[in-house]
Amino acid sequence: xxxxxxxxxxxxxxxxxxxxxxxxxxxxxxxxxxxxxxxxxxxxxxxxxxxxxxxxxxxxxxxxxxxxxxxxxxxxxxxxxxxxxxxxxxxxxxxxxxxxxxxxxxxxxxxxxxxxxxxxxxxxxxxxxxxxxxxxxxxxxxxxxxxxxxxxxxxxxxxxxxxxxxxxxxxxxxxxxxxxxxxxxxxxxxxxxxxxxxxxxxxxxxxxxxxxxxxxxxxxxxxxxxxxxxxxxxxxxxxxxxxxxxxxxxxxxxxxxxxxxxxxxxxxxxxxxxxxxxxxxxxxxxxxxxxxxxx
Amino acid sequence: xxxxxxxxxxxxxxxxxxxxxxxxxxxxxxxxxxxxxxxxxxxxxxxxxxxxxxxxxxxxxxxxxxxxxxxxxxxxxxxxxxxxxxxxxxxxxxxxxxxxxxxxxxxxxxxxxxxxxxxxxxxxxxxxxxxxxxxxxxxxxxxxxxxxxxxxxxxxxxxxxxxxxxxxxxxxxxxxxxxxxxxxxxxxxxxxxxxxxxxxxxxxxxxxxxxxxxxxxxxxxxxxxxxxxxxxxxxxxxxxxxxxxxxxxxxxxxxxxxxxxxxxxxxxxxxxxxxxxxxxxxxxxxxxxxxxxxxxxxxxxxxxxxxxxxxxxxxxxxxxxxxxxxxxxxxxxxxxxxxxxxxxxxxxxxxxxxxxxxxxxxxxxxxxxxxxxxxxxxxxxxxxxxxxxxxxxxxxxxxxxxxxxxxxxx
Numbered sequence: 001x002x003x004x005x006x007x008x009x010x011x012x013x014x015x016x017x018x019x020x021x022x023x024x025x026x027x028x029x030x031x032x033x034x035x036x037x038x039x040x041x042x043x044x045x046x047x048x049x050x051x052x053x054x055x056x057x058x059x060x061x062x063x064x065x066x067x068x069x070x071x072x073x074x075x076x077x078x079x080x081x082x083x084x085x086x087x088x089x090x091x092x093x094x095x096x097x098x099x100x101x102x103x104x105x106x107x108x109x110x111x112x113x114x115x116x117x118x119x120x121x122x123x124x125x126x127x128x129x130x131x132x133x134x135x136x137x138x139x140x141x142x143x144x145x146x147x148x149x150x151x152x153x154x155x156x157x158x159x160x161x162x163x164x165x166x167x168x169x170x171x172x173x174x175x176x177x178x179x180x181x182x183x184x185x186x187x188x189x190x191x192x193x194x195x196x197x198x199x200x201x202x203x204x205x206x207x208x209x210x211x212x213x214x215x216x217x218x219x220x221x222x223x224x225x226x227x228x229x230x231x232x233x234x235x236x237x238x239x240x241x242x243x244x245x246x247x248x249x250x251x252x253x254x255x256x257x258x259x260x261x262x263x264x265x266x267x268x269x270x271x272x273x274x275x276x277x278x279x280x281x282x283x284x285x286x287x288x289x290x291x292x293x294x295x
Numbered sequence: 296x297x298x299x300x301x302x303x304x305x306x307x308x309x310x311x312x313x314x315x316x317x318x319x320x321x322x323x324x325x326x327x328x329x330x331x332x333x334x335x336x337x338x339x340x341x342x343x344x345x346x347x348x349x350x351x352x353x354x355x356x357x358x359x360x361x362x363x364x365x366x367x368x369x370x371x372x373x374x375x376x377x378x379x380x381x382x383x384x385x386x387x388x389x390x391x392x393x394x395x396x397x398x399x400x401x402x403x404x405x406x407x408x409x410x411x412x413x414x415x416x417x418x419x420x421x422x423x424x425x426x427x428x429x430x431x432x433x434x435x436x437x438x439x440x441x442x443x444x445x446x447x448x449x450x451x452x453x454x455x456x457x458x459x460x461x462x463x464x465x466x467x468x469x470x471x472x473x474x475x476x477x478x479x480x481x482x483x484x485x486x487x488x489x490x491x492x493x494x495x496x497x498x499x500x501x502x503x504x505x506x507x508x509x510x511x512x513x514x515x516x517x518x519x520x521x522x523x524x525x526x527x528x529x530x531x532x533x534x535x536x537x538x539x540x541x542x543x544x545x546x547x548x549x550x551x552x553x554x555x556x557x558x559x560x561x562x563x564x565x566x567x568x569x570x571x572x573x574x575x576x577x578x579x580x581x582x583x584x585x586x587x588x589x590x591x592x593x594x595x596x597x598x599x600x601x602x603x604x605x606x607x608x609x610x611x612x613x614x615x616x617x618x619x620x621x622x623x624x625x626x627x628x629x630x631x632x633x634x635x636x637x638x639x640x641x642x643x644x645x646x647x648x649x650x651x652x653x654x655x656x657x658x659x660x661x662x663x664x665x666x667x668x669x670x671x672x673x674x675x676x677x678x679x680x681x682x683x684x685x686x687x688x689x690x691x692x693x694x695x696x697x698x699x700x701x702x703x704x705x
Contacts, residue, residue, distance in 0.1 A: 120619050154612045159442075224606060
């Protein structure tokens, strides 16, 4: 079940935290040589603090719309400047632009755009920053069709292609992947194993390292198919029950008619002094099937 | 920023609807002064289908010529004829389809519509396949991608779908059967041939041209009613030969309908065969009927496709997001240099030469047909033949002809 926790803290789910950490690690080589590193949408500054390269001598500017988060970020990164800014506001963005333009500036902007009421001022500013290095990211919401209540815009391959058509020439694009699967390792790489394997004898497999990643596309299909099947079979089952009830009702009606008819025949047989027909055990009507309510 | 969108008219249609949506959004949320410039005078009193167009100026070409815009945008190939007469710092072309394909191969419009893509303008387009094509045709010119949004208020998706377990398969076809590339007649015939229980609804402005036995025909449907129709649909059937961004099935997806479609341009934006829709071959009416019958029989598959279609719709942006990209594209175009006219002219002249060669081939074909026709006319005018022909037109002649045919077993 998604927690929709958008602020990264030390209590954030490790799987989400590692995603954020990796993005900052990706930008680290660029940050290392920066005169000014500006982290847009820094939040609590937890991920940024972990990304500060050792011996970093540049200036750090932390920007966020949440004053409380900025105060925490200032504690995480001692000596960093903070700036309160609404990145949907052209005025706030223009003030930042004046500060960020110039060689030696590195701007990181991870998972920010999708939260903005309008991303026009920010994207326009980022793509027009002269001399600066920009590293940014957006999520792939469309793949999972997730409707994150905190996201104002929906991002996926198509939306990213739209964004790309606006980015400066020569920009590079990489994909961030979720690693999910299973690995066999001789020493477990210091991680907690899910299973223990043992082998012996002449044909025992050699000590190998093997990794199989889950195909997320297939995983998505599997999840959706299961959900679709469950809802389909639930309704189909209800339909069958309904049909069964209708049939039971019909059979009951037939039995009732049969009983009437038998009573009439018996009445005639009594008047004529004949033995009553259909009274032996093998001629008795079978037990009525139960309706679904009785089941 | 002051922007002019050149339009032929403001009649309710897919292409114009997209322009109006962007124009409204730009004016309302992005502080853009937008004018819709009607390039045809006679259309001025005829704009309809939109409740109102607040914040927008609807002006004539003459009025536009007295102003100066930051960007003037052509929105249909014919509007490029007037584009450069509107004073603007930059010129752009919003390409919603490769419009030359709307015409048959020997129509003059086909060549000219194609030539307009050689103009020295920046491009904006709504589908990745057009963006890729333009990048190949015009590598010298910027091409910004701005996909169409979906009106999420009108096409408001349900939270979950009720499976159609036992009711007849609900098939919906929309489009004009008189437009050759829409494939509406073929679709109606394919659906009518489904042998399983089915209910076929056709939404069209030209019901008399349908030529197929369907269950319901609905005409002149506004957007909200269209959404209700999609919500009461299992499968949208599209056999188009030409599409731009391919909007209708996506609207159907939002309301929980899957799609059976040809592999028409634009389908790759969101259609995934076997996952959220089924693809059929070109000109394969029987195959299309079989796919529909498959869905009519396999209700589990139908439900899976519908659920995945709905999930695809969840991932598609609304108009607000789309217009943000349009705002960015226009700002970028306004801030960029105008594309090199020399390179554009070179591309245009090369295409013009190609067009002329094509025209010569067509002319040659027509001349040959004319020569053949003249020969036939000569034969027909020979004394004996002419008399025989005249005799055939009489009552006795027609009787004799019928008798002869019977005797010859034809």
